Amino acid sequence: MKITRTDVEQVALLSRLEISDQEAERFTQQLNAILEYMDVLNKVDTEGIEPTAHVLPLKNVLREDRVQPSLDRRLALSNAPEEEEGYFKVPKILEG
Numbered sequence: 001m002k003i004t005r006t007d008v009e010q011v012a013l014l015s016r017l018e019i020s021d022q023e024a025e026r027f028t029q030q031l032n033a034i035l036e037y038m039d040v041l042n043k044v045d046t047e048g049i050e051p052t053a054h055v056l057p058l059k060n061v062l063r064e065d066r067v068q069p070s071l072d073r074r075l076a077l078s079n080a081p082e083e084e085e086g087y088f089k090v091p092k093i094l095e096g
Helices: 005-014 021-042 073-077
Strands: none
Touching: 005 021
């Protein structure tokens, strides 16, 4: 499967990215090099190899959930630049 310059330009359009002609050409070459390497990897004999998500046997170390008292509201708000009705007051970021 080959990536064409048209494919790169279409993805850039859908991603709302402006790319130059040189970038489109470079990305086309780079993506095709990645796909060629994937073809090489697909030829590797993996018979009898167990699929893994990570090369090391990692395990999450979790602590037991325990109910404990939370930070006092007044203390939490003591360093807030602004506070309103017992809550942090932050600038509005959404229009409308």
